[in-house]
Amino acid sequence: MNTQDTANQSAQGMVHTDMTTNENNHPEKAYKQKTAWVYLLNLIFYFIPIWFMRDDVMRVSISLLLLIPFLYGYFWAYKSSQAKAIYPISLMISTAVIASLFTSGGISFFSFAGFFIGFFYSLRTSIISFIAISIGLWTLNYLVGYPAFYFPLYGMLIVFVVGLFGVVEHNNERIRRQQRQSNDEIASLATALERERIARDLHDIMGHNLSSIALKAQLAEKLVEAGNLPLAKEHLSQLAEIARDSLSQIRQTVSDYKHKGLADTLQQLTASLREQSIEVNVNGQLPEMPELYESQLGLMFTELVNNMLKHGTATECWWQFSHQNNTLNVRLSDNSSTQAIVEGNGLKGIAERAQLLKGAFNYQITDGYQFTISLPLSTDKDS
Template sequence: MANHPEHCAGSIYSAKSWVWLVFSLWYFFPVYYMPMTPFGKTLLVGAYLLFVSLYLWAITLNAQQVWKPILGISLLALAITPYTPGSGTFFSYVGFLVGFSYRTKIWLAVTAFLTFMIIGMHFYFKYPLPYFAFPALSGLITIGIIGYVEKLRLEARISQQKSYQEIEQLAVIAERERIARDLHDILGHTLSSIALKAELAEKLLSQEKHEQVQQHLSELHQIARNSLSLVRQTVSGYKHRGLSGEVMELCEKLRQKGFLVDLQGDIPQLTPRAETALILALTELTTNVLRHSNGNHCQIEFSQQGDKILVSMRDNGEVKTLVPGNGLQGIQERLYALMGDLQSSVNKGCEFIISLPRNELQQQGS
C-alpha cells in the first residue's frame, strides 16, 4: 500500500497510495443486505469521509507521528461498528499502517490488542461471523503481514543502497590515492633530476665552463619534454573509460537508485570528439532522470537510421511539461558543433533522442 520505514525522517509513501482506497468501498457492502434509516446512511457516508481524511493524513507522516491517524481510524471503526459491520474494512488499513511503520514487537502487540477488540465487538453487537469478525480479522492480519514484509524489503533496499554508496566512496578514495601515487612516481624523480641538473648548470656557469653548461641544459630540456609526454599519457588515461565503459557506469548508477534499466542496441565506436560529446550528453540526461523523474524504468537504445546515429533515452516518470535548462542547452550546443541534434518529447515520461552524423563513426582498428 505504501512505503514508510520507521527510521526515515519523513514520509516516503508512494505518490499513488491513494489508489488503495478503492478496496475501502467494501465498507458500503452491508447497505445491500441491512435496512438503514436516512440518518444511518448519512452517518455511514460521514464516517467514510472521515476515514479517507485520516488515511490521506497518515500517508504524509513519518513513523513517529503516524500513530495519531492509526488511533483515529481505530476509534472511528469502534464508533461506527454499532451501525454497520462494514467498519471491519477499516482494520485492513490499520493493519498495514502498523505493520509498515513499527518494529516487530509493537506490530504484534497492537495486532493482538485489535484482535481481542474485534472479537469483543463481534460478540457484543451480535453480528453474524462472515459479516464483521471474519473480514476484520483477515484484513488486519494478512494486510498487516504484507505491510511488515514490505517494510523489511524497503529497509533491505535502503541498506543495499548505503552499501553501494560506501563502495563508491571507497573506490573514489582508492582512485585518488592511485592518481597521487602515479603523479608522485612520475614527477618526483623527474623534478629531482631537473633540480639537480639546474644546480649543476648554475655552478658550472659560475666557473665559465660553457660547454658543460650547454650539455646539462640540453639534458634538462630532454628530461622536461619526456616528463611532459609521460604526464599527458597518464592524464589521458584518467579522462574516461570510453563510451561503453561510461554507459555501463551510468546504467549502474540508475540501478542503484531503484531504476530498472533496459540497454538495447550495439554501442558504436565513435571519433574521440563525438564520443566525448555523447558521454557528456548521456551523463547530463542521467542526472536529470535521477533528480527529476519519479519513475522506475529507464531505457537507453543505440541504433543507426540512414546517415544518422541515434541514441534514445526514455523514462516512465510523470512529467506534464519539459522546460529546457542550461544542461540541455549545453548538450544542444555540443551536438550542433558536430552537426548533431537533440530532440525531446513528453509522453508517459520523458524521451530524449540524440542524433549524430554517420561520418562520426570510427572504424574498428582505426
C-alpha cells in the same frame, strides 16, 4: 450487508501497498507519496455498505464525515517514522471503531491500520496488536449486532492477512535500505581508490622528472659560476627536454582521466537503470575524444536516461556505440510501450548540444523508443 466480499477484495487491494520509512532524501519517497492516493481505491469497500443504507441520511452522513479523520491519519502514517507511527495508527483505529458502529465497511479502515502496524512494528508486537483488534471486533459485533458473525470473523481475517503483508513489506524495505547503504559504501570505496590511483600516477610521472629537473638546474648553476658555459647550456637544454616530456605525460594522463569520467557517467546511469529493474545491454566502446565532447555527451546521456526513468515503461534497454570514419554514433533504444513523442526542453536541449558539436540528434518509434546521436570527432584531442 454481507462483508465477505468486502473483506476479501480489500485484502487483495492492500497486498500491493508499498511503504517507506521517514527517509527524506530517498529518491523513491516522492513517488511513493504520490501512489498513496492510488491505494485509497480500497475505500470503495467502505462505500459499498453505505450505498445499501443510503436511505438512512444520518448514518450515511456520519460515515462520510469519518473519512476526514481517517484520511488525515492515513497520510500522516504514510510519511511517519516508526517512533511516531503510534499516533496516526491510533487515529485510524479510533476512526475505524466509530465507523463500525454505523457501517460494516469499517473493516476497510481496520485493514489499513493493520498494514501500518505490520510495517512499522516487530512481528511480536504486530501479533499482539492484531489480537487486540480482534477482541475489539467481537466487542463491536456484540454492541451493533451484525448477523452471522461475518463482521468479526472476516474482520480478523483481513487484519491478519493484510498485517502480514505489512510485515513482509517492512522486511523488503529493510533489505532495500541495506542494499542502498552497501552501494553507497562501494561508491565511497571506489572514490578513495580512484584518488589513491591518481596520487600514485602523479608520483610515478612527476617524482623522477622533478628530481631530475632540480638536479640539472643546480648543476647548470654551478657550471655557470665556474664559467663552463657550453656544458651549462647542454644541461639547460636537457632540463628543457625533461620539462617538455613531463608536460606531455601530464596532458596524456589528464586526457585518460577525462575519458574515464564519461565512462564513469555511463556506468552510473546504467546502475540507475538497473536499480529500477531495467535490464541494460551495452555494445561497443567509447573512443577517446576532446573535453567538450566528453562533457556534452555526459549531459545528453543523463537527459535521455532521466526521460526513460520518468516517462517510460521499459524493462530492457540497449546502448550501442560505434566509431567509423571519424564519426561517433551512439544509439539508446528500449522496449517501452510507445506513444507520440512531445518534444520538451530536454529533447530540444540534446538537439542543441549535438548541433554545437556539428552533429545530429534523431529519434524514432519502433517497438520502443530509439534515440541516436551522431558526432564528427576532431583529431585534436585538446580542443
